[in-house]
Amino acid sequence: MVSTIFRHGCETLPAWPGSGRSESLRDYSEPQARRRFLVIHNPVAGARRARRLRAVVAALETDFGAAVTVRATTGPGDAEGIARSLVPGATDALVVAGGDGTINEVINGLATRGGLAAGGEEAVPVPLGIVPLGTANVLAGELGLPVASADAAAARAVAEVLARGAVRPVHLGVANGRCFAMMAGVGLDARVVETVDTRLKRLIGKGAYVVETLVQLALRPDVRYRVTVDGLTSEVASVIVAKGHFYGGRFVCAPEARLEEPLLQVCLFPRPGRWNAVRYIWGVTAGRLRHFPDYRVVPAERVVVTGPPGDAVQGDGDVVARLPVEIAVAPWTLPVLVGPVPVSAVPAGQGG
Numbered sequence: 001m002v003s004t005i006f007r008h009g010c011e012t013l014p015a016w017p018g019s020g021r022s023e024s025l026r027d028y029s030e031p032q033a034r035r036r037f038l039v040i041h042n043p044v045a046g047a048r049r050a051r052r053l054r055a056v057v058a059a060l061e062t063d064f065g066a067a068v069t070v071r072a073t074t075g076p077g078d079a080e081g082i083a084r085s086l087v088p089g090a091t092d093a094l095v096v097a098g099g100d101g102t103i104n105e106v107i108n109g110l111a112t113r114g115g116l117a118a119g120g121e122e123a124v125p126v127p128l129g130i131v132p133l134g135t136a137n138v139l140a141g142e143l144g145l146p147v148a149s150a151d152a153a154a155a156r157a158v159a160e161v162l163a164r165g166a167v168r169p170v171h172l173g174v175a176n177g178r179c180f181a182m183m184a185g186v187g188l189d190a191r192v193v194e195t196v197d198t199r200l201k202r203l204i205g206k207g208a209y210v211v212e213t214l215v216q217l218a219l220r221p222d223v224r225y226r227v228t229v230d231g232l233t234s235e236v237a238s239v240i241v242a243k244g245h246f247y248g249g250r251f252v253c254a255p256e257a258r259l260e261e262p263l264l265q266v267c268l269f270p271r272p273g274r275w276n277a278v279r280y281i282w283g284v285t286a287g288r289l290r291h292f293p294d295y296r297v298v299p300a301e302r303v304v305v306t307g308p309p310g311d312a313v314q315g316d317g318d319v320v321a322r323l324p325v326e327i328a329v330a331p332w333t334l335p336v337l338v339g340p341v342p343v344s345a346v347p348a349g350q351g352g
């Protein structure tokens with residue numbers, strides 16, 4: 001049943017020209033001047049941070065002679081539609097001004113374009129730039145991007161990455177045909193993402209996730225899932241499938257995970273119950289997970305998770321699929337604009 005799930009989207013699309021797994025970074029690493037930018041802005045994520053975007057746009061225009069078009073999204077799904085319908089050759093970079101959820105939408109829009117591009121419309125996929133304006137900005141942290149602020153020097157640093165930064169090929173994950181950049185999760189974190197109060201999130205930011213975690217622990221501590229990793233099945237309380245090594249901000253569950261590698265790191269939280277959930281949360285937030293004898297991280301190319309049908313699967317902090325789910329690495333890469341030294345270039349094992 002699960003093998004039929006890859007109907008469309010990331011997984012079944014053919015590779016972009018020159019974006020195969022064995023490709024070196026050489027093709028993308030030469031800094032190039034980019035002048036035409038389309039910025040997709042989530043005004044909800046950046047409501048209090050619109051000044052930061054204005055400062056970055058001003059720096060792009062005045063310091064780098066760029067032509068910038070900003071399009072504000074009107075609701076969920078809009079960013080994906082804009083990315084999907086981008087006119088080939090119309091822009092040098094597609095920039096997301098928002099958080100990981102809006103980036104995720106754009107990635108999925110670009111993924112569809114990638115398939116079209118492989119059909120001959122477009123020789124090189126448009127690179128993705130990021131102005132981090134979200135709550136957690138996990139992908140921006142993983143890429144080592146400068147923090148956006150209204151301060152002129154900080155805005156110039158962000159603009160410089162967009163105009164002059166290197167382009168790196170990032171291997172995406174795919175959950176039931178939907179792409180994710182950083183991580184997918186089933187269990188407690190997915191339930192929290194699904195039910196978190198978005199108005200509270202806008203008011204108190206990450207604190208809303210803490211509140212929702214307590215609610216979920218009180219309501220539903222004992223769901224079990226079966227995780228099959230490259231043919232081996234185990235039973236768990238939660239699973240996180242990592243592409244990047246940061247999780248939920250700057251926590252680390254999978255120290256070996258690298259965006260540039262075509263590999264998943266499957267984090268298994270096996271023990272059930274409320275007490276163990278609290279223990280795992282402490283392990284993640286205190287950086288102590290690697291000392292837990294029951295916690296395991298398994299590298300894999302393909303993972304299947306089953307459990308209560310319809311349970312949420314979160315990807316990059318939004319619900320991207322429902323159980324049962326099959327998770328794999330996309331057979332192509334997404335070009336992403338980065339500064340000179342991305343965090344994920346730090347040797348594996350640090351930071352956890």
Ligand SMILES: Nc1ncnc2c1ncn2[C@@H]1O[C@H](COP(=O)(O)OP(=O)(O)OP(=O)(O)O)[C@@H](O)[C@H]1O
Nearest residue numbers: 045073074075076098099100101102134135136137
């Ligand atoms: N104009 C809009 N109105 C309402 N929701 C939107 C709009 N544009 C995008 N969205 C949705 O808002 C959700 C959250 O946005 P986003 O991820 O950009 O910010 P965030 O959640 O604050 O940041 P992060 O994911 O980094 O914590 C996304 O799922 C996206 O689909």
